[in-house]
Amino acid sequence: MSTSMSMVRRVLWELWLPVLLVAIWWFASANSTNFYFPPLADIMDEFVDIWFFEGIRTEIWPSVQRLALGFGIAVVAGVVLGMLLGVVDWLDNAVRPIVEFLRATPGVAILPVMVLLLGLGTSMKVGIIALVATWPILLNTIDGVRSVEPVLRQVAASHRLKLSHRIRFIILPNAAPQIFAGARTALAISVVAMVISEMVGTPGGIGYFILDAQRSFNTVAMWTGIIALGILGYLLNKLFALVEGRALSWHRGMTAHNNGGK
Template sequence: MIRFITILIELWLPVLLVAIWWIGSGSNPSIYLPALSEVLEVFVKLWIFDHIRIDLVPSLINLAFGYGLALAIGISLGTVLGLSPRLSATIWPSLEFIRAIPGVALLPIFVIMLGVGPSMKISLIAVGAVWPILLNTVDGVRSVSPELRDVARSFRLPFHVRLFHIILPSAAPQIFSGARISLSIGVILIVVSEMVGANGGIGYFVRSAERSFAIPEMWSGIIMLGLVGYALNSLFRVVEAKVLSWHFALNANGRRS
């Protein structure tokens, strides 16, 4: 029953927006806002069959590689900087300078250096999405309880034991917070990279439909992007709940007490 109520709370606004679009576009059709029935007909025709394989799957593959690379770099470098304040103070100004440059602004450079293939998109996602993971990892590592550090030193635990059993688990909630933000950034960057400098992908499809004035097709691509973003966020929540189950249980016990 509780799960059913939760689903209703999550779905009431999307259902309301769909109803408004359906009624509004049906009674007063516009060339820029076609009837939702027409858009859904085009959606089923295009995305249930060919274009998932042609455009969506390559985009998701590039997103997965770029996001995975951002996770690897952000967590590893953030851990090193969090454990070494002196090294962090040395290179932090350079990192802040690079972080201040929007990922989209680097797109022309990546296109010139890497072309318009998958390597450009993966690299752009990795560079643009790494920062929330990196910064949250640094903060998470630095915020490990001093008592835990003292206990680990008193028992003379090896470094790898302290790292994987104390430091990273304690920093995991903040790392996941940064990873959630980075996932949204990655989706944005894959779409932008395909719209501006690519010859395929879901972003390329939306841009091509707009240029050819195929408005229902353009809207079908936008709807697919929304569904993909929602699905990825839902998957992330499942993984987060599984990995951080101990953290949520601890907080729940703390609130009850």
């Protein structure tokens, strides 16, 4: 009973401010005649007509597919390369200037190059998402590998564990919290990259929908797209938090136990 009440309080605490802001927006815009800021009631009516359920199939689902593929590539590339650079010191020192240079280069600046190389289709959109999302995961993985306690490294060396066993049973579990922290940042960046790539690419996707509505001076539809994008980002963040909680439950339990022991 206490657990269910705790969940209810958590949900209410998370939702009270968004509900309050929506209520303020609703009543403040009720009599609005401003072309750029139409009444929220009109926006919500249009929202239902557009996004339930045809818009989900034609606009949101293609965007989610590109986002999932690009983010998945970034996770695999970031973790594998981060493990390699974190374990092999001389290789990390050799490529660190290049990594820092590419990390500091905004993804938007690379977008024209991606268009020239991959065109305006799905390959370009997935490629730009993967490119900009790789760096937070890569750098956090390197830091996570380097943060493994020296005692654990000494124990592994004394037992002459294979490198594959060290990575699987020592390095990866200890680096996992930082890897997930980098992946959470990368997910937010991926959503931004998805919208930008869709705005310059071929038709299709929520980013293109928002831009097309703006070009057509359909501000109500544009606002519905922005709201749909915000809801999508919120749901993706909650889904990631759920996966992270399951994957790192052992770590949180161990941290709670250590804190309780103190």
